[in-house]
Amino acid sequence: MTPTRTIRAALAAVAALALALGLLACGDDDEPSGGGTDTTQEEPTAAITRNPDNASTTLTIGSKNFTEQQVLGEIYAQAFAAAGYTVRKELNLGDEQTALKALKDGEISGYPEYTGTALLSFFEVPTKDLPKDPQQAFEQVRQRFEADGITAFPPTPFTSSNEVAVTSETAERLGLRKISDLEGKSQDLVLYGSPECRGRDDCLRGLQNVYGLRFKRFVPVDIAQRHEVLTNGDADVSIVFTTDPQIARNREVLLEDDKGMFPPYNSTFLMDAETAEKAGPDLERTIELVNKNLNARVMQELNARVDLDKETPQDAAADYLQQFDLVAPDGS
Amino acid sequence: MDACGMTVLGSVLSTFGDGLDFIVRERTGRGGGQVGGPAENARLVWEHLKLCVAAMAIACAVALPIGLWLGHTRRGAFLAVSVSNVGRAVPSIALLFVFFAFLGAGFLNVTLALALLAIPPILTNAYVGVVEADPDAVDAARGMGMRGPQIVRRVELPLALPLVLGGIRTSSVNVVATATIAPLAGVVTLGDPIINPSIYGQEGRLGAAILVALLAVAAEAALAGVQCAVTPRALRRATGRPRRGRLIASPRRRVTTTP
Amino acid sequence: MSMPVPLAQSGGGFFRDRAADSCVADNGICPGWILDNLDRYTTPLAQHVFLTVTSVAAGFVIAFALAVLAHRRRWLVGPVTNVTGILYTLPSVAVFFLLLPITGRGSLTAIIALTAYTLLILFRNVLAGLDGVPEDARDAGRGMGLSDRALLWRVEVPLALPAIMAGLRIATTTTVGLAALAFFAGAGGLGEPLEAQKAFKTNVLFAGGLCVALAVALDAAILLVQRRLTPWTRAA
Numbered sequence: 171m172t173p174t175r176t177i178r179a180a181l182a183a184v185a186a187l188a189l190a191l192g193l194l195a196c197g198d199d200d201e202p203s204g205g206g207t208d209t210t211q212e213e214p215t216a217a218i219t220r221n222p223d224n225a226s227t228t229l230t231i232g233s234k235n236f237t238e239q240q241v242l243g244e245i246y247a248q249a250f251a252a253a254g255y256t257v258r259k260e261l262n263l264g265d266e267q268t269a270l271k272a273l274k275d276g277e278i279s280g281y282p283e284y285t286g287t288a289l290l291s292f293f294e295v296p297t298k299d300l301p302k303d304p305q306q307a308f309e310q311v312r313q314r315f316e317a318d319g320i321t322a323f324p325p326t327p328f329t330s331s332n333e334v335a336v337t338s339e340t341a342e343r344l345g346l347r348k349i350s351d352l353e354g355k356s357q358d359l360v361l362y363g364s365p366e367c368r369g370r371d372d373c374l375r376g377l378q379n380v381y382g383l384r385f386k387r388f389v390p391v392d393i394a395q396r397h398e399v400l401t402n403g404d405a406d407v408s409i410v411f412t413t414d415p416q417i418a419r420n421r422e423v424l425l426e427d428d429k430g431m432f433p434p435y436n437s438t439f440l441m442d443a444e445t446a447e448k449a450g451p452d453l454e455r456t457i458e459l460v461n462k463n464l465n466a467r468v469m470q471e472l473n474a475r476v477d478l479d480k481e482t483p484q485d486a487a488a489d490y491l492q493q494f495d496l497v498a499p500d501g502s
Numbered sequence: 503m504d505a506c507g508m509t510v511l512g513s514v515l516s517t518f519g520d521g522l523d524f525i526v527r528e529r530t531g532r533g534g535g536q537v538g539g540p541a542e543n544a545r546l547v548w549e550h551l552k553l554c555v556a557a558m559a560i561a562c563a564v565a566l567p568i569g570l571w572l573g574h575t576r577r578g579a580f581l582a583v584s585v586s587n588v589g590r591a592v593p594s595i596a597l598l599f600v601f602f603a604f605l606g607a608g609f610l611n612v613t614l615a616l617a618l619l620a621i622p623p624i625l626t627n628a629y630v631g632v633v634e635a636d637p638d639a640v641d642a643a644r645g646m647g648m649r650g651p652q653i654v655r656r657v658e659l660p661l662a663l664p665l666v667l668g669g670i671r672t673s674s675v676n677v678v679a680t681a682t683i684a685p686l687a688g689v690v691t692l693g694d695p696i697i698n699p700s701i702y703g704q705e706g707r708l709g710a711a712i713l714v715a716l717l718a719v720a721a722e723a724a725l726a727g728v729q730c731a732v733t734p735r736a737l738r739r740a741t742g743r744p745r746r747g748r749l750i751a752s753p754r755r756r757v758t759t760t761p
Numbered sequence: 762m763s764m765p766v767p768l769a770q771s772g773g774g775f776f777r778d779r780a781a782d783s784c785v786a787d788n789g790i791c792p793g794w795i796l797d798n799l800d801r802y803t804t805p806l807a808q809h810v811f812l813t814v815t816s817v818a819a820g821f822v823i824a825f826a827l828a829v830l831a832h833r834r835r836w837l838v839g840p841v842t843n844v845t846g847i848l849y850t851l852p853s854v855a856v857f858f859l860l861l862p863i864t865g866r867g868s869l870t871a872i873i874a875l876t877a878y879t880l881l882i883l884f885r886n887v888l889a890g891l892d893g894v895p896e897d898a899r900d901a902g903r904g905m906g907l908s909d910r911a912l913l914w915r916v917e918v919p920l921a922l923p924a925i926m927a928g929l930r931i932a933t934t935t936t937v938g939l940a941a942l943a944f945f946a947g948a949g950g951l952g953e954p955l956e957a958q959k960a961f962k963t964n965v966l967f968a969g970g971l972c973v974a975l976a977v978a979l980d981a982a983i984l985l986v987q988r989r990l991t992p993w994t995r996a997a
Contacts, residue, residue, distance in 0.1 A: 177914070177918055177919060177922070177990060184818050184821060184822065187814070187815075187818050260866075264699070264700075265698075265699075265700040266700075267532060267699075267700050267703075268699065268700070271704070291532075362607075362688075365685070365694070365697075365698030365700055365701070366532075366698070366700035366701065368535065368700075368701050369531060369532045369535060369700060369701040389607065389688050390685065390688065390690065390694070390698060391607055391687075391688040392686055392959070394959065394960065395602075395607070395688075395959075395960060398606070398788070398960045399606070399607060399688075402606045403606075404606045404607050404608060404688075419779075419786070467776070468775070471775060471776050471777070474777070474779065475777075478779060478783070478785070478786040479777075479779075479785065479786070480785050480794065480798075480958060480961060480964070482801065482957075489775075490775075493774065493775045494775075513862075514862055514863055517862045587934065587977075587980065588973065588977075590931065590934045590935055590938065590976070591934045591937060591938060591972070591973045591976030591977060591980070592938060592969070592972070592973055593937070593938040593939070593940075593941035593942070593951075593952070593969065593972045594938065594941075594942075595941050595942055595952060595955065595956075596941060596955060596965065596968065596969030596972055597969070599955060599956075599959045599965045599969070600962075600965050600966065600969060602959065602960075603788070603959065603960055603961070603962045603965045604962065675849070675850050678852065679852035679853060679854070680852075682852045682854045682855060683854055683942070686959075693854065696854060696855065696858055697854070707858055708858065708859065708862075710855075711854075711855040711856075711858045711859050712855075712859070714852050714854075714855045715851045715852065715855045715856070715859070718850045718851060718852055718855075719847055719850050719851070722846075722850045
């Protein structure tokens with residue numbers, strides 16, 4: 171071929187390629203997962219059984235942007251898929267405001283939220299009115315969401331609260347055991363928290379209003395760094411979660427919430443009420459089965475799988491479902 | 503929702519309207535603090551510029567002397583070319599995360615990462631600018647008895663200035679863009695409402711996106727103006743534009759720039 | 762409620778014993794981990810290649826057409842350069858979020874933004890290549906009776922190839938770097954595993970390294986194609 175013809179052929183190929191790939195891009199955003207054909211026999215011990223009627227219901231499962239949320243999102247997504255629903259995943263959406271907006275806009279059908287977060291960030295319950303009992307907290311959340319057209323399903327046994335953490339050296343040096351011990355010392359300390367911490371009553375705002383603390387500086391960092399910033403010395407104080415495996419591993423000290431700033435934080439799965447209706451009784455049953463074994467120890471182990479062992483949330487979730495006989499070992 | 507579907511023009515326009523409103527009107531963000539409005543946004547722009555200027559200062563201080571000297575001594579053509587090629591291939595976000603993983607959060611660490619990002623275009627363009635400086639002028643300078651550093655300073659640098667500024671222009675655009683993701687490493691810039699919209703809301707996200715786009719265009723235009731001002735009339739291209747000068751890599755042949 | 766959960770003890774099969782000292786748990790550099798988890802990077806890598814190739818191809822088609830037009834109608838050069846220049850200057854993250862309300866999350870948003878980025882460099886290089894064709898060659902072609910179209914395809918474009926390919930190489934390596942941000946638009950790519958474990962040094966170095974390796978590989982591939990298409994330049 172002469173160079174000219176070669177060039178022309180190459181250009182034509184490039185143009186065709188661009189067109190083909192462009193069309194591919196247009197169409198590739200919808201990728202349902204799960205609910206595929208399964209010809210193997212279900213083990214009789216698998217608690218979640220596939221109901222073919224559910225395949226007509228499509229559920230888009232979302233999650234917020236930290237490890238525990240991604241694991242929970244995966245667990246529910248895989249559990250619903252095992253129950254026969256057509257499941258799509260939109261995990262790692264962002265903070266709680268972003269996730270709730272996605273739910274209300276119909277971008278997702280549901281995601282796992284925490285009772286405490288809902289009370290403070292969505293319903294703006296003043297600190298003095300916060301319920302201490304987990305069941306009460308859930309009841310309040312459930313009623314308020316019902317008015318919004320959102321169904322809040324019964325919560326998990328585990329509660330994972332925001333916590334104020336320091337290294338053991340800092341705790342020893344400054345004699346810190348409870349949060350109010352920071353009075354008079356916080357103005358020399360740097361606090362690191364998630365970006366949304368700036369506006370939350372169970373985070374920086376609460377520390378300022380309830381405990382009257384003023385910090386030398388507040389630095390917003392990605393929530394995934396909440397322990398690294400303590401260990402590498404950038405942060406004097408950091409906001410962490412109860413179920414973090416790094417607390418014990420790094421010997422961090424959690425300061426006691428003596429003024430009761432933190433409500434209970436059990437995880438409750440939120441879903442758009444209409445979709446929940448349409449999904450039928452299998453939905454609630456599946457959620458119940460999933461939640462039964464999610465105590466604090468198990469949740470922490472799952473977090474450790476991802477944060478320490480560097481597994482993917484998908485694998486950790488699959489292992490949870492299989493270990494507790496919720497799905498058959500072959501996955502699906 | 504089909505990604506290829508049409509969006510009602512009105513809702514798109516109103517979304518952008520919300521973004522513009524965020525820029526001009528202060529409002530209470532989630533959590534009670536004030537966000538938005540000219541003062542708050544100006545502060546974010548200032549933080550953004552601070553980071554960019556610091557990174558560019560370090561990058562120029564490192565890259566210019568090396569590039570000019572390599573060009574003057576006609577050594578290291580391969581290095582000058584490779585630095586540019588490899589530098590272009592490193593994703594800015596990867597560099598940011600590498601620095602974060604090894605050094606932690608903070609203004610200094612992010613500045614170093616951005617400076618590293620900015621060095622390749624400046625170094626390569628300085629090198630090429632000197633190499634392509636009129637050899638007659640350099641010979642004349644040598645004939646007049648000037649020594650190496652003098653030649654660089656008084657003959658080669660002025661002749662290379664348009665290309666050098668072109669490299670600085672390219673780097674600046676990259677740095678302004680990468681500073682947008684600096685909040686991932688704990689430095690609050692204009693990218694904060696974009697990456698962490700929680701207290702700013704979706705309007706904040708859009709407003710900041712608009713602002714950072716304007717900032718980048720303004721910086722580029724300003725530097726283009728400077729570059730135009732220092733380009734001798736005779737060196738300008740037929741289209742009247744000064745050369746930005748990006749490098750074609752071909753180590754075996756004479757190093758050339760793209761116009 | 763604010764008592765820390767004691768580190769889970771082993772037993773019952775589900776709970777693991779974790780050594781106090783572990784390369785992986787301490788976010789260190791652990792080559793073994795990469796070998797065990799290569800499959801984690803295959804889909805992101807494939808998606809990254811897809812995003813890059815599609816964007817550069819689409820950008821090339823558009824830029825080539827614009828350059829051919831501007832080559833004859835010089836008044837187009839200024840406006841096209843300005844528009845593509847502005848598109849190049851806009852920070853990609855900002856563009857992703859500005860496009861989101863219109864095109865939604867997914868590959869399309871990323872590809873539109875990435876394509877826009879390639880336009881300036883590709884347009885400039887194709888145009889410079891066409892402009893750089895020696896007048897003698899054009900005269901010879903016209904002397905042989907070639908039409909304008911034939912002149913373009915049989916004389917000008919082949920002689921412009923070095924500049925065109927140079928532009929393609931630069932556009933490709935730049936796009937590989939920018940595609941690492943595509944996960945902001947929900948389009949995947951190597952940025953996704955990068956961001957998923959951003960404190961884990963092994964992951965950050967490997968994912969970043971893959972990006973660089975991909976850019977180098979694509980660059981070399983285009984160079985190879987250039988050598989095949991322009992055998993006469995090798996004589997130098």
